[in-house]
Amino acid sequence: MACPFCDKVANRDQLTAEEHVWTFPHSVALLGPWQFYAGYCVLIARQHATELSQLSDSARQGYLNEMCLLARAIEAVTHPHKLNYELLGNQVPHLHWHLFPRSADDPDRLRPVWFALERADQDPAERQRLQGRVARLDLSAQLRRQLQTLNAATS
C-alpha cells in the first residue's frame, strides 16, 4: 500500500516554499494546516518506519535532535505559551511528530488540540478558524531563518 508520507518525502522538491520548511538528514519539516496554532509543524522521518524502536540508535538520536531543533525554531519565531509534542501514527503509521505551539489566550489551552480539530471536521467555520489567518509563506521563511542560525550554531 502506498504511504502518503513516503510520497511527501520522495517528492519534497515539488512542495511549495510555504509547506516545505526544512530538510534535515533524517527528517523533513512541513508547515501544518492548522495555523491557529501558529508555527504548527509536522516532522516526517525520511526512513519509513512505524516505531522509533525500528530506527538504528544513530538514526533515532538524529531524528530526535532534529525534533528539538525544529522546536527551538518554532519557540524563537512564535513564542508559544506551551509546546505540545505528539508522535501517534494511529492513522498514518509512518513516524511523524506533530509540534503544536499553544497560545495562552486559546480557551482550549488546557486540552489536547484534538478536540478542536474534531470540531473542524464537522464545522466549516471552525475549520476556517483553525486553519488560521497567519501569512504562511512568511512564517515558513522565518522558521527557515531560525533553522539556518541554529544549524550553524550546532554544526
Next chain:
Amino acid sequence: MACPFCDKVANRDQLTAEEHVWTFPHSVALLGPWQFYAGYCVLIARQHATELSQLSDSARQGYLNEMCLLARAIEAVTHPHKLNYELLGNQVPHLHWHLFPRSADDPDRLRPVWFALERADQDPAERQRLQGRVARLDLSAQLRRQLQTLNAATS
C-alpha cells in the same frame, strides 16, 4: 505554587512498587492509571522544567534516551499495535511523556486516547473500563525486568 510532579519525584521512595517502575538518571517512570492501554507509563523529568529547550543538551538527550528505553520495555512486555508518545504539559507544566500503547482491537485505535479519557471523566463505567483489568503489580515487575536487561545492554 507547589508542583505535583516535583512532589512525586522528591517522594518517589514512598510510591508503591506498583506505581514506581524505574528511576533513571534524568527521569522517573510511573505506571499510569489507564491500564486499558496496558503498559501505559508517564515519564517525569527529575529536573523541573516546562520545555525541552530549557534542559541542557546532555540532560535533554539523556531524557529522550530514557523515553526510548522505556518505550522498548513497554513494547517487549505488551506488544502494542502502535505506541503513542505525547509531551503536552497543558495542565501540569513540568516535563512528562505519556507513553500510550495502543491495541489493534481498540475500536478507538485511530484516534488519540483523549476522547476516551474525557468520556471516563463523565462516566464511572467508562472510567472503570479504561482503568483496565491488568495485574498492575505484575506488569510493573515485568517492565522492571525488561529495563534491567535493556540497561545492562546499553551500559
